[in-house]
């Protein structure tokens with residue numbers, strides 16, 4: 001009861017509102033309060049699980065606690081399947097205190113505003129898998145313009161080239177990242193540097209995440225990873241072909257230019 005009163009008081013204060021906006025922009029993509037885990041753990045009652053001083057220094061520099069071999073931090077890391085919480089921009093010790101106040105207040109509520117948008121759990125259909133494949137190969141371009149996944153990732157069933165190799169093969173990613181809710185949350189807020197920078201300005205829409213997750217579930221059930229050897233060879237042979245063609249083209253263009261330059265020199269010398 002007291003908790004609810006305190007929560008209401010904090011929520012309506014100017015600092016509470018500013019802190020809530022900060023949490024929404026910087027923490028809510030990875031954490032809910034009472035809505036289950038996303039990339040990071042559900043923060044409901046986190047101040048009861050661990051003391052404030054520890055939480056404060058962890059939030060300010062998560063990697064440092066892990067590097068120092070702190071057992072609780074290592075356990076969190078394992079539960080997060082190796083995803084390290086990034087150092088969040090704009091945090092000061094004061095702000096962390098406000099954020100922890102906010103989490104405490106929101107935890108006391110029956111339903112926090114940060115329960116998170118619930119990810120669709122509608123069963124996957126074959127049409128979802130087909131759409132997922134279209135998104136993966138770029139036949140269907142994601143609404144915000146994310147680049148096609150297959151330019152960097154392979155997955156069975158693409159045919160011919162098998163996909164790119166700048167990123168890992170995604171055949172078994174559904175299992176590796178912990179199943180449907182975890183993978184959906186990951187695609188909503190990827191936790192690795194390359195994917196973060198790719199999707200920051202081109203986030204995938206919920207229906208696109210639904211379709212891609214359907215594809216990944218289907219491939220994890222039926223597919224064997226693309227054989228890197230064979231596919232990679234096809235890919236690099238194609239690369240060589242393109243390079244050779246480019247060289248020939250260049251040669252032609254360059255010759256033309258050279259002649260043009262010479263001609264103008266000759267003309268000039270005639271003056």
Ligand code: HEC
Nearest residue numbers: 026027030039040041062076077080083084085088099191
């Ligand atoms: C990119 C995802 C991501 C963002 C953004 C993020 N976190 Fe985390 N957070 C994690 C992960 C993952 C862990 C689990 C520890 C680990 O593996 O590093 C974690 C752990 C925590 C923990 C410890 C949880 C526990 O159960 O003890 C707290 C507290 C926390 N984060 C608070 C925050 C706050 C506050 C923000 C915003 C200022 C934030 N996080 C932003 C991913 C994130």
Ligand code: HEC
Nearest residue numbers: 146147148149151152166167168173176192193194195212
């Ligand atoms: C420009 C290359 C590139 C594109 C395009 C790309 N990715 Fe990635 N992806 C990477 C790299 C590199 C990694 C390895 C981790 C990192 O650095 O982010 C990765 C990692 C991942 C992972 C985590 C894999 C794991 O095992 O942990 C998933 C899931 C993923 N990408 C999904 C996608 C999806 C879905 C798309 C298309 C919407 C996509 N990627 C487009 C380069 C790319």
